[in-house]
Structures are given as C-alpha cells and as structure tokens.
Amino acid sequence: MTVPIGTDIPDPAAEAQPVARIGESRGERLRRVLSSRVASIAALVIAVLWTIPTAGLFISSFRPEDDIRDSGWWTMFTNPTFTLDTYNYVLYSDSQGGGLIRNLINTVVITIPGVVVPVAFAAMAAYALSWIDFKGRNFLYIAIFALQVVPLQMALIPLLSFFSQGLHVGSVTIMPAWELDGVNTIVQVWIAHSIFGLPLAIFLLHNFMRELPGDVMEAARIDGASHSQIFRKVVLPLVTPALASIAIFQFLWVWNDFLVGRTFGGGEATRPLTAVLGDMAGTWGFGWTRLPAAAFVAIVVPLVVFLLLQRYFVRGLLAGSVKG
Amino acid sequence: MSKTRRISCLAAAASAIALAAAACGAPEEEGDDRGAVPDDATDCANYEQYGDLEGETISILGSIRDTEADEMMEAWSYFESCTGAVIEYEGSGEFESDMKVRVDGGNAPDIALFPQPGLMSNFADSLVPASEEVTSLATEGWTEDWLNYGTIDGTLYAAPHSSNAKSFIWYSPSFFSDNGYEVPQTWDELIALSDTIAADGITPWCVGFESGGATGWPGTDWIEDIVLREGTDVYDQWVTHQIPFNDPQIVTAIDKAGTILQNPDYVYNGTDTISSTPFQEAGYPILDGNCAMHRQASFYGAMWPADTEVSETGDVFAFRFPESNEGDNTMLVGGEFVAAFDDSESTEMVRQFLASELYHNARLQTGPWSTARQGVDPNNATTPINVFATEILTDPEVTVRFDGSDLMPGEVGASSFWTGMVQWADGDKTSQQMADDIEASWP
Numbered sequence: 001m002t003v004p005i006g007t008d009i010p011d012p013a014a015e016a017q018p019v020a021r022i023g024e025s026r027g028e029r030l031r032r033v034l035s036s037r038v039a040s041i042a043a044l045v046i047a048v049l050w051t052i053p054t055a056g057l058f059i060s061s062f063r064p065e066d067d068i069r070d071s072g073w074w075t076m077f078t079n080p081t082f083t084l085d086t087y088n089y090v091l092y093s094d095s096q097g098g099g100l101i102r103n104l105i106n107t108v109v110i111t112i113p114g115v116v117v118p119v120a121f122a123a124m125a126a127y128a129l130s131w132i133d134f135k136g137r138n139f140l141y142i143a144i145f146a147l148q149v150v151p152l153q154m155a156l157i158p159l160l161s162f163f164s165q166g167l168h169v170g171s172v173t174i175m176p177a178w179e180l181d182g183v184n185t186i187v188q189v190w191i192a193h194s195i196f197g198l199p200l201a202i203f204l205l206h207n208f209m210r211e212l213p214g215d216v217m218e219a220a221r222i223d224g225a226s227h228s229q230i231f232r233k234v235v236l237p238l239v240t241p242a243l244a245s246i247a248i249f250q251f252l253w254v255w256n257d258f259l260v261g262r263t264f265g266g267g268e269a270t271r272p273l274t275a276v277l278g279d280m281a282g283t284w285g286f287g288w289t290r291l292p293a294a295a296f297v298a299i300v301v302p303l304v305v306f307l308l309l310q311r312y313f314v315r316g317l318l319a320g321s322v323k324g
Numbered sequence: 325m326s327k328t329r330r331i332s333c334l335a336a337a338a339s340a341i342a343l344a345a346a347a348c349g350a351p352e353e354e355g356d357d358r359g360a361v362p363d364d365a366t367d368c369a370n371y372e373q374y375g376d377l378e379g380e381t382i383s384i385l386g387s388i389r390d391t392e393a394d395e396m397m398e399a400w401s402y403f404e405s406c407t408g409a410v411i412e413y414e415g416s417g418e419f420e421s422d423m424k425v426r427v428d429g430g431n432a433p434d435i436a437l438f439p440q441p442g443l444m445s446n447f448a449d450s451l452v453p454a455s456e457e458v459t460s461l462a463t464e465g466w467t468e469d470w471l472n473y474g475t476i477d478g479t480l481y482a483a484p485h486s487s488n489a490k491s492f493i494w495y496s497p498s499f500f501s502d503n504g505y506e507v508p509q510t511w512d513e514l515i516a517l518s519d520t521i522a523a524d525g526i527t528p529w530c531v532g533f534e535s536g537g538a539t540g541w542p543g544t545d546w547i548e549d550i551v552l553r554e555g556t557d558v559y560d561q562w563v564t565h566q567i568p569f570n571d572p573q574i575v576t577a578i579d580k581a582g583t584i585l586q587n588p589d590y591v592y593n594g595t596d597t598i599s600s601t602p603f604q605e606a607g608y609p610i611l612d613g614n615c616a617m618h619r620q621a622s623f624y625g626a627m628w629p630a631d632t633e634v635s636e637t638g639d640v641f642a643f644r645f646p647e648s649n650e651g652d653n654t655m656l657v658g659g660e661f662v663a664a665f666d667d668s669e670s671t672e673m674v675r676q677f678l679a680s681e682l683y684h685n686a687r688l689q690t691g692p693w694s695t696a697r698q699g700v701d702p703n704n705a706t707t708p709i710n711v712f713a714t715e716i717l718t719d720p721e722v723t724v725r726f727d728g729s730d731l732m733p734g735e736v737g738a739s740s741f742w743t744g745m746v747q748w749a750d751g752d753k754t755s756q757q758m759a760d761d762i763e764a765s766w767p
Contacts, residue, residue: 097390267412268412278417279390279416282390283392283415
C-alpha cells in the first residue's frame with residue numbers, strides 16, 4: 001500500500017467505513033478510498049484472477065504435446081516437464097502448420113509502414129485542420145470525424161474490388177485495376193491499414209494540436225516561418241507525446257489485426273501472424289496443442305512494447321478525452 | 325526511465341529474442357507413415373499432355389490445412405516441376421467467409437476446393453463450368469451419385485477431390501475378439517451388441533460432440549447416418565427440404581439415435597459429457613478398454629495417438645455403420661469439389677490433372693487419404709483404414725450420399741442443426757422440440 005506524502009497514516013477503523021472528511025474534496029476522497037488497503041487487495045485479487053488463464057497458456061506452451069492433451073497446465077507443478085519442441089516446430093517447421101517465423105517477418109513488414117504512414121499523414125492533416133485557415137475546414141474535419149462511424153467491415157469488399165478491379169463510372173475508367181499479386185499485395189495491406197487508421201489518428205492529433213498556444217505560431221509566423229517550418233520545428237516537438245501514444249495504438253491495432261491482413265494480402269507470401277494462428281490447428285483442429293506456443297510468439301512483441309512504453313500508452317488513453 | 329535507457333532496453337529485448345530464435349534450428353521432419361510419391365507420378369512423360377505451363381501461376385484456396393495440405397502439395401509437386409507451372413495453395417480455416425469476401429471483391433482464387441456443395445452453388449454465377457475434357461474425366465472417374473453433387477442446374481461445374489467415408493464405427497478388433505463380440509451387420513445387432521457389452525460391465529459407446537465453434541457437428545452425422553438408412557429417398561427429400569425437418573420420419577430417426585446417445589448405460593462418462601468431450605479425443609478410451617465403439621469418419625484414423633496400431637488386427641479399426649433395411653448398401657460421405665473461377669489454359673490443365681487417375685493415385689501414396697476416383701488402386705493408400713475406405717468409396721455398388729448438413733443452407737447445416745444437437749444431447753430439448761426449432765430456422 002502506498003501512502004501519499006503529507007497524508008496521515010489512516011487508522012484502520014476509519015478505513016473500513018470511508019466517511020467524507022471535513023475539508024476534503026471529492027477527488028481527494030476518491031483517492032483515499034482507492035488507495036486503501038481493501039482496495040489494494042481487491043486490485044491484487046482481480047489482477048491475479050485475470051492473469052491466471054494467460055499464465056496457464058504460457059505454462060502450456062512449454063509442455064510436451066501428449067501432456068497438454070492428457071492433463072491441465074496446473075499438473076505442471078507436481079509433474080514438471082519442459083520442452084521447447086513446440087516453439088521450435090511452430091517457428092521453424094517447413095510444413096503448413098508451422099513456420100511462423102515467416103509470418104512474424106510479414107507482420108513486422110506490414111506493421112512498420114502500417115504505423116509510420118498513417119501517423120505521418122495524420123500529423124500533417126491535423127496541423128492543416130487546426131492551424132491553416134481555408135474554406136470548408138470545419139466541414140472537412142467533421143467529415144473525417146464522421147468517418148469513424150463507418151465500421152471497417154463495411155468497407156472491406158468495396159475496397160478489395162477497388163484494388164482488384166479498379167474504379168469505373170459507367171464506361172469511364174477512373175482508376176485501372178492494380179493487378180498486384182504474390183508478395184506485392186502487401187501494398188494493399190499497407191494502404192488499407194493507413195486508411196482505416198487515419199480518422200481516429202487525425203481526430204486525436206487535431207484535438208491535441210488545437211490546445212497548443214496560438215502565440216507560439218504567431219511568433220514563428222512573424223519571424224518569417226512558413227507552414228512547413230512551423231509544422232516541423234514548432235508543432236512536431238510539442239506533440240511528440242501524442243504522436244507516440246497514437247503510434248502505440250496504431251501499432252497494437254495493426255499487429256493484432258486479422259481481417260485486413262487476411263483479406264487484402266495475397267496468400268502465403270503476405271499472411272500476417274494472426275491470420276495463420278487460427279489455421280495452425282489443422283483441418284480437423286487436431287493440432288491445437290501448438291496454439292499456446294504460437295499465441296505467445298504472437299503476443300511477445302506487443303507485450304514488450306507495452307511494458308516499455310506504458311507511460312505513453314496511458315497518456316494515449318487520456319488524449320482527446322481530458323482537456324489541458 | 326531515461327530515453328536512452330529505454331532504447332537500450334528495447335535493443336536488449338530485441339537481441340534476446342533474436343538470439344533465442346537463432347539458437348534453435350529447423351526441427352527435423354518426422355519420418356512416419358507419411359509416404360512418398362510413386363515412380364510413375366514422378367515421370368515427366370506422364371505430364372506431357374498438360375503441355376508447357378512455364379511462368380503460369382495458379383492459386384488454389386481450400387479448407388485443407390497443416391499436414392494434409394503438405395501431403396496434397398507433395399502430390400502435385402511433380403506436376404509443377406514437369407509443366408513449369410506454380411500452384412500457390414492457401415489453406416484457410418475461415419473458408420466460407422474468405423470465399424464470400426474474395427468473390428464479392430473480385431479477387432477470387434483460380435481454383436477453390438469446396439467442402440460443401442451447397443456453398444459452391446451460391447457462387448454458380450462466377451464459376452467456370454467443367455470443360456469437355458474435365459467432364460469426360462469426371463464421368464469416367466466418379467459414380468453418378470458423386471457427380472450430382474458437383475452439378476448445378478444440370479451443368480457440371482466441379483469434379484470431386486478427396487472423399488471421406490463417414491459411416492464408420494471405430495472399435496478395437498483385439499478387444500472384440502478377446503470378448504467374443506461380433507461386428508454387427510444390422511441396427512438390431514448393433515443394439516444387441518451394445519446391450520451385451522453393457523451387461524459385461526463396460527460402457528459400449530464413446531461419444532464427443534465438442535469441436536470449438538462447430539460443436540455439435542459429430543451429432544449431425546449420427547442423425548444423417550440413421551436417416552440415410554431409413555431410405556435414400558427420405559434422406560434426399562430431407563436435405564433438399566421437400567419434407568420438413570420435423571417430419572415424423574426424421575423425429576423417429578432422432579429418437580432412434582437417442583436409444584444410444586441418450587442411454588446412460590451406453591455412454592462412457594455419462595450422456596451429460598457428450599457436448600463437452602472434444603471429438604478429436606473422444607475415441608481414445610477404446611484403447612484402454614473403457615468403451616467399445618465410437619462413430620466417426622475415416623479421417624479419424626489419423627487422430628489416434630502416435631503409437632496406436634490402426635488395422636484390422638491391431639488396436640483399433642472401423643466397421644461400417646450397420647444398415648436398417650435388408651439389402652441396403654449405403655455410405656455417408658464428405659469431400660471437396662474442385663471448382664474454378666478462372667477460364668485460362670493453365671487453370672484448365674490443373675483441373676484436368678486434379679481429376680486424373682494419376683493425381684489420385686499419387687495423393688493416396690503421399691499420406692493418409694481416401695478417394696472415390698474409379699480406377700485407383702485402393703492398396704496405394706498408406707494406412708489400412710484408408711485402403712478400406714477407398715475400397716468402399718470406389719465400389720459402384722455402394723449408394724453414396726453426401727453429408728446432409730453440408731448440403732443444407734448454412735443457417736441450418738452450420739448453425740441450428742449443430743446447436744440443436746448440443747441441446748438435445750444435453751437433454752434440454754426433446755427430439756420433437758429440436759426438430760421443430762431447426763425447421764423454424766430453415767430460411
């Protein structure tokens with residue numbers, strides 16, 4: 001239990017029945033209740049309960065196949081048997097039910113442009129929408145904001161036919177078919193991820209940039225800076241935390257994505273990890289014992305990213321929802 | 325944490341992962357009963373008729389995955405090396421939804437292996453009908469029962485690919501001979517045998533319906549097997565909805581299945597465990613002598629633990645689901661159909677190849693598989709159970725009917741029929757209620 005500096009050690013009797021104290025604001029009271037011993041224990045219990053299934057999965061991933069079939073992961077404590085075979089198979093096997101290392105690379109190749117492109121475009125768009133005066137700015141912003149309402153599943157088939165058949169109005173061809181195949185279809189995946197990620201990213205960054213003091217821009221303007229200079233030298237350094245949190249969000253979304261990668265990718269050459277995971281169990285679902293190891297291969301990178309960048313992640317959750 | 329420390333942390337984590345990855349090599353592939361490609365299938369002279377397809381790529385989408393997919397690709401690998409064509413196979417666990425999205429999005433694969441004829445007919449407008457050559461290969465290779473399922477509105481679109489014999493009951497030959505049990509030939513004998521085994525203190529049946537999102541399908545096979553044995557006419561009318569799902573004949577058939585599945589003396593671990601027992605492992609107690617019989621298709625032969633001897637004289641084998649009527653000779657089957665969305669020369673050649681005796685013989689030898697292709701040698705199959713299944717499937721005397729739940733509309737065959745079976749097995753619904761509810765869900 002942590003006790004904020006400057007507060008008295010609360011006596012346990014008062015702890016049991018938190019009563020509003022004289023001169024205490026609502027926020028202070030909330031903080032007192034939430035940091036009480038009971039609340040801490042409750043939080044711990046919830047954390048443990050929620051971690052048990054994942055821990056079980058983790059332990060299972062190191063157990064031999066026959067053991068996984070025969071008994072639950074908890075028998076590991078009385079009868080410990082460890083093997084790395086499942087990981088080895090899942091990552092490096094040549095067969096259809098393995099070789100995740102290729103898909104891991106695919107996922108990385110999909111994720112990096114899938115994060116960099118939308119975040120870069122969103123930053124520029126958000127700057128333009130918040131600090132460049134042009135006609136229809138608000139309308140454009142609202143239109144982009146409204147796009148968030150459209151579920152991505154609705155856009156799947158139209159976008160896919162846009163890529164594979166081009167765009168025609170009557171007999172006029174506006175955009176010819178892209179005719180990508182094999183590994184080149186990864187371009188479609190990048191574009192799809194960028195399109196689907198942009199509205200939220202623009203919305204959040206716009207809110208953040210609007211809050212920047214106008215005086216700074218004006219001062220830069222008076223010193224003769226162009227919009228692109230202001231954007232690069234003034235705005236970007238100031239919004240770095242917001243950029244980081246959006247990048248983390250987009251990273252997690254693209255990394256964990258199943259539908260987009262599966263739909264727009266062209267088969268084996270571009271399939272991301274998630275698309276292969278479910279199919280690893282085989283035609284009759286008999287190879288399900290590989291899934292714990294495969295699942296951990298899939299989550300280890302997001303887990304590391306999350307643990308290292310937690311601070312930005314929490315800020316990202318609050319971005320756009322809390323002012324100032 | 326300072327910025328530099330964080331970056332070095334990231335770098336450290338990344339290199340740790342890279343090190344761990346580099347430490348293990350590719351696993352050694354096991355050399356078990358997965359066979360090799362026969363000589364005549366490796367001889368390029370046999371592929372001359374398909375011409376030179378250098379530089380052509382043919383994409384195939386199917387629901388076959390994992391080891392089965394490896395073996396299938398092995399079987400056509402010589403077609404690739406001899407003709408120069410490249411076949412890109414993709415196995416999908418979400419075949420139905422993938423097909424819908426891809427066809428609607430104009431991104432259909434060149435060839436799709438449909439496990440459900442009903443699903444295939446939804447795409448009839450986009451499919452390329454079978455050419456004269458494919459049609460003649462199909463007519464030469466499959467019985468009319470089979471071709472009917474590849475035909476939509478009188479036009480043949482697809483030749484069959486693999487076939488599974490579904491009307492199989494797994495048992496332990498050694499256990500049967502030790503106790504003097506005989507393989508039953510009729511339904512009445514099956515019940516009599518069950519009673520005898522139960523009287524000897526062993527639960528006769530092992531049943532498991534659990535299969536993830538598809539839980540309940542092993543139960544639909546039970547009902548189909550029994551309805552089929554009431555009469556093929558009733559069966560055909562039932563799957564095409566000429567008679568309602570809650571027709572008295574069907575309800576009677578469900579009740580008949582209930583004499584086994586809802587009999588507490590018959591089912592290992594009790595009837596209330598049926599819906600929670602995974603079908604993959606449901607038959608394992610046979611090996612320990614805890615139960616005697618398990619109804620599952622021929623593909624179940626590949627699911628027994630590695631050291632199990634699957635043969636007529638070994639630990640486990642299967643006998644055919646007994647007939648109810650004298651003189652009937654029926655088999656419930658499953659399988660895939662090779663349908664094309666592309667009319668190019670290379671796709672046509674692959675279709676011809678996949679319908680050929682050459683391919684089917686080769687595929688039989690690359691791993692456990694069974695086929696209904698006439699002219700193949702059943703003894704080419706790698707396991708005794710697949711020899712047995714292929715013998716039955718290629719026998720023109722056997723009346724073949726496709727798995728009914730794969731022919732019914734998806735709302736029934738892949739939804740309410742499954743859930744209905746689970747509720748019925750759990751005892752939440754009577755046979756009549758279950759049939760009424762499924763009938764109500766028929767679109």
